[in-house]
Amino acid sequence: MAVAKKLLKNPTSMLGIILLLGFILVAIFAPNIAPPPAKTRDVYMIPRDGFATEPKAPSPKHIWGTTEGQYDIYYGVVWGTRTAFRIGVVITLITLILGLAIGSLAGFYGGWVDEVLMRITEVFLAFPFLLAAITLTSVLQTLYGRSEASAMQFIAKILALLTFGHNPTQDLNPLQMQILTGMIAIIVFGWMTYARVIRGNILAVKEFEYSLAAKVIGARDMRILFRHLLPNAVFPVMVLASMDIGAYVLTFAALSFLGLGAQRGYADWGQMISFARNWIPSLSEHWYIVVYPSVVIVLFVLAWNLVGDALRDILDPRMRGRGAGL
Amino acid sequence: MVAFIIRRLLILPLLIIAVTMLIFAMLSLLTPYERAALYVADIPKARGSLDALIKKYGLDAPIPVQYWNWMVGRKNLDSGKIEGGILRGNLGFSKTGKGQVSEVIARRLPATVELAIWAAIPMIGIGIWLGVVSAINHNKLLDQILRVFSIIGWSIPVFVFGLLVMMIFYAKLGWFPPGRLSDWASQVVQGESFHHYTYMYTIDSLLNLRLDVFVDALIHLVLPVTTLAYLNWAYMLRLTRSSMLDTLSQDYMTTARSKGLEERVIIRRHALPNALIPIVTVGALMLIGLLNGVVITETIFNFPGLGSFLAQAALSLDVVSVLGIALYSCIVLIFGNLVVDILYGFIDPRVRIQ
Numbered sequence: 288m289a290v291a292k293k294l295l296k297n298p299t300s301m302l303g304i305i306l307l308l309g310f311i312l313v314a315i316f317a318p319n320i321a322p323p324p325a326k327t328r329d330v331y332m333i334p335r336d337g338f339a340t341e342p343k344a345p346s347p348k349h350i351w352g353t354t355e356g357q358y359d360i361y362y363g364v365v366w367g368t369r370t371a372f373r374i375g376v377v378i379t380l381i382t383l384i385l386g387l388a389i390g391s392l393a394g395f396y397g398g399w400v401d402e403v404l405m406r407i408t409e410v411f412l413a414f415p416f417l418l419a420a421i422t423l424t425s426v427l428q429t430l431y432g433r434s435e436a437s438a439m440q441f442i443a444k445i446l447a448l449l450t451f452g453h454n455p456t457q458d459l460n461p462l463q464m465q466i467l468t469g470m471i472a473i474i475v476f477g478w479m480t481y482a483r484v485i486r487g488n489i490l491a492v493k494e495f496e497y498s499l500a501a502k503v504i505g506a507r508d509m510r511i512l513f514r515h516l517l518p519n520a521v522f523p524v525m526v527l528a529s530m531d532i533g534a535y536v537l538t539f540a541a542l543s544f545l546g547l548g549a550q551r552g553y554a555d556w557g558q559m560i561s562f563a564r565n566w567i568p569s570l571s572e573h574w575y576i577v578v579y580p581s582v583v584i585v586l587f588v589l590a591w592n593l594v595g596d597a598l599r600d601i602l603d604p605r606m607r608g609r610g611a612g613l
Numbered sequence: 614m615v616a617f618i619i620r621r622l623l624i625l626p627l628l629i630i631a632v633t634m635l636i637f638a639m640l641s642l643l644t645p646y647e648r649a650a651l652y653v654a655d656i657p658k659a660r661g662s663l664d665a666l667i668k669k670y671g672l673d674a675p676i677p678v679q680y681w682n683w684m685v686g687r688k689n690l691d692s693g694k695i696e697g698g699i700l701r702g703n704l705g706f707s708k709t710g711k712g713q714v715s716e717v718i719a720r721r722l723p724a725t726v727e728l729a730i731w732a733a734i735p736m737i738g739i740g741i742w743l744g745v746v747s748a749i750n751h752n753k754l755l756d757q758i759l760r761v762f763s764i765i766g767w768s769i770p771v772f773v774f775g776l777l778v779m780m781i782f783y784a785k786l787g788w789f790p791p792g793r794l795s796d797w798a799s800q801v802v803q804g805e806s807f808h809h810y811t812y813m814y815t816i817d818s819l820l821n822l823r824l825d826v827f828v829d830a831l832i833h834l835v836l837p838v839t840t841l842a843y844l845n846w847a848y849m850l851r852l853t854r855s856s857m858l859d860t861l862s863q864d865y866m867t868t869a870r871s872k873g874l875e876e877r878v879i880i881r882r883h884a885l886p887n888a889l890i891p892i893v894t895v896g897a898l899m900l901i902g903l904l905n906g907v908v909i910t911e912t913i914f915n916f917p918g919l920g921s922f923l924a925q926a927a928l929s930l931d932v933v934s935v936l937g938i939a940l941y942s943c944i945v946l947i948f949g950n951l952v953v954d955i956l957y958g959f960i961d962p963r964v965r966i967q
Contacts, residue, residue, distance in 0.1 A: 299764075410631040413943045417908060418923065422939040425927040426639045429647060439642070537770050541909055544772045546928045563776050564913070567791065570776070570784035577780060581773040589768035596764065 290526075293601050294594065303593025306586055314368040321365040329462065331366055331554045333358040342566065342573045352575040354562040358552055360575065364583050366554035371587060374470060374539050375532035377450045381474050382535075383528045386481025387521060393482070394489030394520075395512050405486070408479045416476055420538060423472035424547045428465065443467045462550055469548040473538055481528060488520035495519075530598060533591025540584060556580045556587075614958055621951055632943045633699065636936050637680050643932070645672040651705075651933050704937035709926040714937035718919065723812035724793060725911070725918035729903035731815070731834050732841040737896045740846045741889070744853020748888075749880065751858060759850060766847030775840045775913035782836060789836045791915040798829040837914045841907060845899055853892055860888040890961050894953050901949035 294300045313320060323330040336349065336357045345352040351360040393404040414422075430439065440459070446467050447453035453463065492498065493516060501511045542548035543557030544564075551558065559580040566573050640648065649666045667673050671682055686698025702715050710717030747759040782789045794802060794814060801807055801823065802814060810820050815834070818826035860866065861884055869879045911921035919938060926934035 299761075406631070410628065410635055413628060413632050413947055414635075414939065415902065415942055415946060418939060418942055421908065421923060421927045422935050423639060425930050425935050426642055426932055429930050429932055430643055533768075540770060541772060544909065545912065545924050557772075560772060560776065567776075567779055567913075568784060570780035572784075574780060577773075577776045581777065584773060585769050588770065589765065592764055592768050 290598070290601055294597055297597050299593050300597030303590045303595075303597070306590035307594065310368055310372070310587060310590065313365060314372050317365050317369055321362045323362075329460075331370065332462070333363040333366070333552050333554050335359075335552070342562075342576050344573075345575055351579045352573075354559060354576050355565060356552070356562075358559075358562075360559065360579050363554045363559050364556065364580055367556045367559065367580070367583070368587075370466075370549070370553070370555045371536045372532075373450050374466070375536040377446065378470055378473050378477065378535040378539070379528055379532050380449070381446075382477040382531075383481055383525065385474065386478035386528075387485055387517075387524075389478065390482035390485030391489050391512060391517060391520070394486035394493065395508070395516065397490075401486070404482070408482050411476060412479050414476060417538065417541060419476040420469070420472045420542060421545065421547060423475055424469050424542060427468040427471060428547070439471075442471060446470055462553065465550050466548060466553070466555075469539055469542045472542075473535060477535070481524060484524050485520060488524065489516055492516050492520045526598060527595070530591055530595030533588045533595070537584070537588055556584050560584070617958060618955055621954060625947065625951060628947055629944060632947070633684065633940065634680070636940050636943075637683055640683075640932070640936055641676055641679070648672050651931075699940065704940065705933040707926065707931060707934040707937070709929055709931045709934050710922065714934050717922065717934065718938065718941055721917065721919045721922050724916060725907075725920065726904060727813035727815060728834065728837055728841070728907070728911070728916060728918060729900060730813075732838045732845075732903055733896075733900050735838065736842040736845045736899065737849060739842070740849020741853045741892060743846065744850045745857055745880070745885065745888075747850060747854045748857030748861065751861075756854075759854075763847040763850045766843060767851075769844070771840065771844055771907075771909045772913060774843060775836075775910055778836050778840060779913065789832055791833070791836070791913075793830070793833055793917055794826070795829050795833075798826045801826055833916075837907075837910050837916055840910050840914075841903065849892070849896070849899075852895055853888065856891050857884060857888040860884045863887075890957075893960055894957055897949070897953045897956065901946060901953075904945060904949075 294304065318330070324334045327334065336353060336359065339357055340355055342355055343349065343353045343357065349359050349361065351364065353359055354363075389404050389408070393401040411419075427439065443459060443464065444453070444455045447459055447463055448455050450467070450470070451460075451463055453460065459467075498511060498515055501515050506514075539548055540555075540557030540560070543555050544561045546561060549555035549558040560577065563570065563573075563577045566576065570577060643651070645667045646663060649663050649670070649672055671679065671687060674682070682698075684698060685700050686703065704714035704718075706712070707714045707717050710720075712720075743759055747756045750756045779791065783791060793799075798814075802817075807821055807823070808817070810817050814830040815827055818824070818830060866879065866883060869883045874883075907918075908920035908924050910916070911918045912924045915921070923935060923938050925931075926938070
């Protein structure tokens with residue numbers, strides 16, 4: 288509660304919270320703000336008005352104009368808010384769980400378990416993050432059409448269930464599949480910082496008397512870990528990690544911008560901005576294809592950064608300095 | 614200090630082997646057929662010939678055997694020559710770059726290095742300067758303005774900033790074009806009388822006494838350098854600011870003040886050198902990051918470096934090239950980290966004692 292109070296007192300974090308609330312409202316009321324056409328198969332596919340290549344300037348019919356291929360920018364930006372939240376939340380959640388599992392095992396058992404897990408963490412850290420995500424995405428996209436890649440299908444189905452509420456007994460939608468490969472790549476190379484921080488926290492908490500007391504009365508390992516250590520070590524990390532949603536959305540947008548994330552025409556901000564790559568010499572004329580989606584992405588990331596920055600100051604002065612950025 | 618360096622050097626090969634294993638693991642997600650298709654320049658039309666290829670290259674062998682072959686190469690049963698092997702520098706054939714991956718990396722690297730060097734100077738210099746200014750004026754108006762500026766700077770993704778400067782300075786004003794050289798300048802550079810010393814055009818043009826080419830290369834560098842610098846200024850500023858504030862609150866600063874030293878001297882001689890210690894590390898790591906190819910910046914500005922090549926290769930699912938570049942980048946990063954750690958030991962006496 289004290290944290291919430293401090294957040295509301297600070298004008299910059301207040302601004303961040305207001306922006307975030309705005310985005311949440313847009314995501315919830317997307318069907319009202321930008322109603323999808325009557326007979327649409329997938330509401331996340333931006334409706335097209337013809338197939339002409341040249342982008343069209345804002346008009347009463349398309350208030351923010353249309354991109355190359357006549358995708359409505361306003362519709363894409365509004366529904367893209369949902370995509371952003373879904374992708375950001377699911378990536379953060381799974382990355383955090385992965386980091387939590389690895390970090391707490393390493394910290395709790397110590398010895399060779401710790402040694403092995405931390406060396407593995409180091410190997411993953413040896414990859415530059417964006418490069419690693421690009422690499423793994425391109426490998427995964429080579430094999431995603433294959434039905435016998437069962438492990439990958441399994442992971443993808445769990446992700447699809449979490450992200451899109453997709454029924455796991457049905458086949459995966461190829462549209463979503465391309466998004467899922469990008470998400471998997473980000474998750475695989477995203478958990479290391481959490482693992483390290485949680486390991487450190489567990490190591491510190493382990494030394495406290497109550498942990499020893501639990502051991503003395505004969506509590507099982509898992510009980511000590513879950514009942515006594517994790518609740519004390521993990522909460523601040525979870526709060527701080529939740530602020531990384533902005534950073535993950537940005538990374539995914541970067542993949543989409545390069546053409547590796549969401550498919551052409553999907554309501555995703557990065558994908559929409561990538562249309563501009565084909566129109567660079569005439570951007571001063573077609574400014575709207577860059578400006579609208581860009582402003583929205585910047586505001587979204589800014590909101591997370593403003594709140595995250597204040598949270599970091601309040602919760603843990605040592606963690607100052609991390610945040611969304613590319 | 615020596616023990617520290619030796620320990621780091623001993624871990625180094627292990628780390629590199631682990632990285633190759635991880636990369637090979639990614640590769641072995643693909644079936645033998647997919648890999649066979651990746652490693653041949655043309656997919657053979659005849660039926661069953663892909664099976665022959667899989668046999669020939671041992672792509673159906675157990676994974677450890679395949680890893681060994683991938684690392685040290687494999688004897689071709691027909692010619693008796695040893696083929697492949699990343700330890701021999703053979704990273705495979707790049708379909709995107711139409712050549713050996715190692716050759717493509719060598720060809721693309723100078724552009725990236727040139728961009729990195731030009732970007733590093735303003736990025737680190739101005740970032741540190743603004744950070745110091747911000748710390749000295751702690752909580753005053755200037756500090757607040759710089760803080761807001763840095764949070765905003767931090768929230769603008771590279772591709773947004775890049776496209777916006779392109780929109781203004783290229784599409785609208787026509788001042789700074791994308792690419793690396795204008796057409797006429799590329800012809801000069803490709804001409805016979807032009808000697809390539811480093812393949813970095815800003816340096817080669819000066820050595821060839823072609824001032825016009827130098828200016829042209831510089832004009833093409835302005836926007837990508839600005840983009841890279843702008844996005845890292847914000848980070849550098851924050852880091853310098855907090856490090857500087859930390860130093861300014863130390864006891865020896867009070868001592869220096871009580872000796873009656875001038876504030877300017879205190880900051881230059883006592884505060885800055887100490888505050889810069891952690892920044893050296895970050896600055897060096899940033900430079901390494903730039904050397905690894907800045908994928909998005911190079912892609913936006915159509916700058917033919919490693920990063921834009923990676924983006925192209927990834928988009929056409931050219932896994933061989935992508936993994937080759939990934940391996941190269943990891944090794945650069947690992948060695949870079951080693952150098953930074955050792956450097957840090959030399960700069961900071963506290964690390965040396967530990």
